[in-house]
Amino acid sequence: xxxxxxxxxxxxxxxxxxxxxxxxxxxxxxxxxxxxxxxxxxxxxxxxxxxxxxxxxxxxxxxxxxxxxxxxxxxxxxxxxxxxxxxxxxxxxxxxxxxxxxxxxxxxxxxxxxxxxx
Amino acid sequence: xxxxxxxxxxxxxxxxxxxxxxxxxxxxxxxxxxxxxxxxxxxxxxxxxxxxxxxxxxxxxxxxxxxxxxxxxxxxxxxxxxxxxxxxxxxxxxxxxxxxxxxxxxxxxxxxxxx
Numbered sequence: 001x002x003x004x005x006x007x008x009x010x011x012x013x014x015x016x017x018x019x020x021x022x023x024x025x026x027x028x029x030x031x032x033x034x035x036x037x038x039x040x041x042x043x044x045x046x047x048x049x050x051x052x053x054x055x056x057x058x059x060x061x062x063x064x065x066x067x068x069x070x071x072x073x074x075x076x077x078x079x080x081x082x083x084x085x086x087x088x089x090x091x092x093x094x095x096x097x098x099x100x101x102x103x104x105x106x107x108x109x110x111x112x113x114x115x116x117x118x
Numbered sequence: 119x120x121x122x123x124x125x126x127x128x129x130x131x132x133x134x135x136x137x138x139x140x141x142x143x144x145x146x147x148x149x150x151x152x153x154x155x156x157x158x159x160x161x162x163x164x165x166x167x168x169x170x171x172x173x174x175x176x177x178x179x180x181x182x183x184x185x186x187x188x189x190x191x192x193x194x195x196x197x198x199x200x201x202x203x204x205x206x207x208x209x210x211x212x213x214x215x216x217x218x219x220x221x222x223x224x225x226x227x228x229x230x231x232x233x
Contacts, residue, residue: 009158034221043122043208043224044161090160106222108153108161 002027002095006109013081014117021076021112023091032094033074034106035065039087047089050074061085081116088113120145122225124209130231131199139194139228141209149212150192151176151222152184154205161208167192199232206230 003026013019025031032051036044048059055067065076074091092106122143131137143150151166153176163176167186181203183195192211196203206229210222 004160006160036224041227043226044210044222045224046221049221106163110158110160 002031002093002107004091004093004107004109006089006091006112008112009110010113010115012115012117015083016080019078019081019085019114019116021089021091021114023074023076023109025072025074025091025093027093027095029095031074033065033067034092034094035059035063035074035076036090036092036108037087038090038111044090047076083116083118086114086116120223122209122211122223124207124225124228126228127226128229130233132233133200134198137196137199137230139196139207139209139230141192141194141225142190143192143209143211143223144190145211145213145223146189147211147213147223148189149222150186151210152182152192152194153208153210154178155208155227156205164194164207196230199230201232204230204232 005024007022034049035047037047038044047063048057050057050067058064063078065074067074089112091109094106125140148169152164153161155161162178164182165176165184167173170186170189173184173186186192206227208227209225212220212222
């Protein structure tokens with residue numbers, strides 16, 4: 001079975017400082033990994049994904065994420081946080097070897113509320 | 119504009135009164151899915167559909183029904199709603215459910231309260 005853990009419910013960071021939102025995963029095979037962001041009263045928006053290749057993935061709004069296979073992690077990062085980055089962030093994983101085959105879609109983490117303080 | 123729409127956005131109902139939440143996408147996507155979002159639990163998949171007339175259960179299907187008669191529409195039906203179905207519901211679609219990990223597009227959400 002595939003699973004995702006976001007160990008921090010809440011992350012606070014000062015504007016202009018670097019931010020990290022943590023994500024670890026568990027799969028049987030090779031993972032597809034995603035980050036989504038949810039602004040208040042909105043649906044989820046895609047930020048970035050890791051499929052294969054370079055371990056550092058760049059996405060929307062200056063975000064990037066680093067895939068670390070040995071630590072089974074996919075942490076979201078941004079060099080300089082903005083107040084407008086304040087939102088709920090979800091990590092998601094899909095196991096290529098899921099027993100339900102390719103029809104099995106994403107498993108989401110519980111979410112991390114990021115607050116950027118001015 | 120490419121989008122996933124849901125209606126209604128907000129709904130308050132009573133136990134046992136059948137309701138339908140509609141979902142429509144204009145991107146010609148094959149794959150559609152319903153999720154519920156609850157605090158501390160993230161998003162959990164209710165049902166998904168690989169294409170017209172092809173649907174399957176997700177992680178939490180009890181108490182829900184779906185249908186996929188047309189490619190663009192994927193309604194969620196609660197035949198006899200109960201208070202434990204009070205939640206925030208999201209519909210999502212993507213271009214392919216097989217093979218390549220295409221990102222999903224989400225609707226704006228439907229906040230359902232069952233009294």
